[in-house]
Amino acid sequence: MKEILWKIINLIQTTNSFVLASHTDPDGDSIGSLMALGMFLKQLGKNVYIQMRENVPPKYAFLIKDLTYCSDNVNDPEVFVVLDTSSIDRIDKVANHLNTQEAFILNIDHHGDNLHFGDLNWVDPAYPAVGVMVFQILKEMGAEFTPLIATNLYTAILTDTGGFMFSNTTPEVLEQAAFLTKKGATPGWIASQVYLNHSKNYLINVGIALNNLQFYMDDQILFMVMDNRSVLRSSSSFSETEGIVDFTLKVKGVKVGVLFKEVQREHIRISMRSNGFVDVAHICAEFGGGGHHNAAGCTFYDTLENSQQTILQKIINVLKAQNEEWRTVNK
Ligand code: 5GP
Ligand code: MN
Numbered sequence: 001m002k003e004i005l006w007k008i009i010n011l012i013q014t015t016n017s018f019v020l021a022s023h024t025d026p027d028g029d030s031i032g033s034l035m036a037l038g039m040f041l042k043q044l045g046k047n048v049y050i051q052m053r054e055n056v057p058p059k060y061a062f063l064i065k066d067l068t069y070c071s072d073n074v075n076d077p078e079v080f081v082v083l084d085t086s087s088i089d090r091i092d093k094v095a096n097h098l099n100t101q102e103a104f105i106l107n108i109d110h111h112g113d114n115l116h117f118g119d120l121n122w123v124d125p126a127y128p129a130v131g132v133m134v135f136q137i138l139k140e141m142g143a144e145f146t147p148l149i150a151t152n153l154y155t156a157i158l159t160d161t162g163g164f165m166f167s168n169t170t171p172e173v174l175e176q177a178a179f180l181t182k183k184g185a186t187p188g189w190i191a192s193q194v195y196l197n198h199s200k201n202y203l204i205n206v207g208i209a210l211n212n213l214q215f216y217m218d219d220q221i222l223f224m225v226m227d228n229r230s231v232l233r234s235s236s237s238f239s240e241t242e243g244i245v246d247f248t249l250k251v252k253g254v255k256v257g258v259l260f261k262e263v264q265r266e267h268i269r270i271s272m273r274s275n276g277f278v279d280v281a282h283i284c285a286e287f288g289g290g291g292h293h294n295a296a297g298c299t300f301y302d303t304l305e306n307s308q309q310t311i312l313q314k315i316i317n318v319l320k321a322q323n324e325e326w327r328t329v330n331k
Helices: 001-015 029-044 058-061 128-142 147-160 169-184 185-197 200-210 229-233 244-250 280-285 302-329
Strands: 017-021 047-051 080-085 104-109 120-123 211-217 221-226 256-264 267-274 295-300
Touching: 001 104, 001 120, 001 128, 017 029, 017 147, 029 047, 029 058, 029 080, 058 147, 058 185, 104 128, 128 147, 128 169, 147 169, 147 185, 185 295, 200 221, 200 229, 200 244, 211 302, 221 244, 221 302, 229 256, 244 256, 244 267, 256 302, 267 280, 267 302, 280 295, 280 302, 295 302
Parallel strands: 017 047, 017 080, 080 104, 104 120, 221 256
Antiparallel strands: 211 221, 256 267, 267 295
């Protein structure tokens, strides 16, 4: 077993009160990992508080039906567990009454740009989901995989592997998914909750984004733009846009896809995807953001037009440099 896993197990065995948190804009991996670890700690008789104040998207409501079960009164936790979060300032706002300043910080993450802010850090980008890392802890500690724990971990893995479509879908991942299915996770039902459960607003937002496509560099770059006026005019909102950026990669030849959301004037949220050749985390990091090699994001406090220009120029430079490198290597 990995030494870090020993340390984590030892920490769990020798402490009693835990606060668990993850990043803002919760997704399947962050919610599933928080809930599964929280419910397991409760199995061990620990005091657990899961900090998830920000709105959980309605489609993930089925994951948090036992959230109150992990809402113990933990004012001064011994351990503050942070999952799936690359830097401490991306954590969901700390509830005021909690004092995590004195706590021992356990940081478990699979983002390559993680800042190792913990007292103990298990950071490994080789893992497809933090759900897989939590799965390992539970497995090693002999957890009882209840149907709800299995459902949470399965959903974490499903969503961070893009529905078992990304290149991180390894034989081990499918074995873990099979194990969780045997323990009560139901793939068809979970997929329908996650992927066939959108609101009307979501489809309106898809329409806005698809209506505003911009191709560049022989269609290697595809921008989708959701400007504030279009969203207001169609009585929609920016709250349901998860997954829209993935439409960009459905087009043959596209290497980098970007969704620009003009949340407010001079407040532009940017989601970036790559088909694997370009490291978009690196690009977004240059603008104060981050993420994974294939999926990343950042925020611009500038006009929509300037943000697009800046990002376009950067991606063109990266693609040109890569093409140059490719030509040199293959000469
Ligand atoms: P999305 O485009 O789905 O919002 O985000 C894709 C990935 O990039 C996620 O793993 C997310 O955590 C990360 N990400 C998105 N925005 C930011 C950001 O502003 N800063 C950092 N560090 N990571 C981000
Ligand atoms: Mn994740």
